[in-house]
Amino acid sequence: MTFREMTPTSPSDKTAIRRELKRRRRILSAEQQKQAALALCQRLRKLPEICRARRISLYLPVNGEIDPTPLIPWLRQRRVAIYLPVLRPFSDNSLWFVAYGDTTPMVKNRFGIAEPCPRFAAQRRNRLPAWALDTLMVPLVGFDQHANRMGMGGGFYDRSLAFMRRPGPAPTLIGVAHACQQVDTLPIEPWDIPLNAVVSDTGVVRPTKTG
Numbered sequence: 001m002t003f004r005e006m007t008p009t010s011p012s013d014k015t016a017i018r019r020e021l022k023r024r025r026r027i028l029s030a031e032q033q034k035q036a037a038l039a040l041c042q043r044l045r046k047l048p049e050i051c052r053a054r055r056i057s058l059y060l061p062v063n064g065e066i067d068p069t070p071l072i073p074w075l076r077q078r079r080v081a082i083y084l085p086v087l088r089p090f091s092d093n094s095l096w097f098v099a100y101g102d103t104t105p106m107v108k109n110r111f112g113i114a115e116p117c118p119r120f121a122a123q124r125r126n127r128l129p130a131w132a133l134d135t136l137m138v139p140l141v142g143f144d145q146h147a148n149r150m151g152m153g154g155g156f157y158d159r160s161l162a163f164m165r166r167p168g169p170a171p172t173l174i175g176v177a178h179a180c181q182q183v184d185t186l187p188i189e190p191w192d193i194p195l196n197a198v199v200s201d202t203g204v205v206r207p208t209k210t211g
């Protein structure tokens, strides 16, 4: 059975979809990964929300995630401040966004993802809460035609972005993924924060306007 044929509803469906979509990106070859990263970054450079951004977060890819880092030289040239997600210590699975430069001291977190080291992140001047960024690039495990998203399942981004349900600052959220991470329909959860767009190596998906 393909995901095209199934209507996902239960939490176990979600787990199965997540597993399948992680597999799809993991089996891409190094050459496919490289081409996808370049194609992604070409599209990102044309996106108005990225062109406007002055403070942007991206991520360092693991386990076959599409690589947004070819964008870094272009961002630096344009004096855009770059931040990386860091697992907040002693907290509720939410993220800090910590300044990322050529000399930033890095360590691997408990998931094996490189991030600015705790001592650096602990200094207030080196980090921002999500609401102070103007654009976040959100790593996706899956997305659908309406730009609904699925992440790693930790709820890190959803928790860090929960402030967006209330009036106030609203950074732009750009999901990024391989084209092969797209499925017809993903289940929407009450805590899901909608994305402004999903950009892949082959195109841009925007949510359909309602109301």
Ligand SMILES: Nc1nc2c(c(=O)[nH]1)N(C=O)[C@@H](CNc1ccc(C(=O)N[C@@H](CCC(=O)O)C(=O)O)cc1)CN2
Pocket: 022, 059, 060, 061, 062, 063, 065, 085, 086, 087, 095, 111, 113, 139, 151, 152, 153, 154, 155, 156, 157
């Ligand atoms: N590159 C990258 N950085 C990121 C995220 C991400 O999705 N991608 N995150 C977005 O939230 C946060 C980390 N969240 C994570 C949540 C769950 C797992 C996880 O369950 N990992 C598996 C092993 C990897 C796998 O299954 O492929 C595990 O530990 O069992 C990893 C990271 C912050 N940094």
Ligand SMILES: Nc1ncnc2c1ncn2[C@@H]1O[C@H](COP(=O)(O)OP(=O)(O)OP(=O)(O)O)[C@@H](O)[C@H]1O
Pocket: 149, 150, 151, 152, 153, 154, 155, 156, 157, 158, 159, 162, 189, 191
């Ligand atoms: N704002 C929130 N406050 C508390 N718990 C939350 C919040 N948002 C999500 N969660 C919890 O996080 C868990 C994971 O959510 P979900 O499966 O939707 O992750 P996801 O879509 O992969 O998101 P992410 O990319 O943020 O990890 C759920 O069990 C959910 O209850």
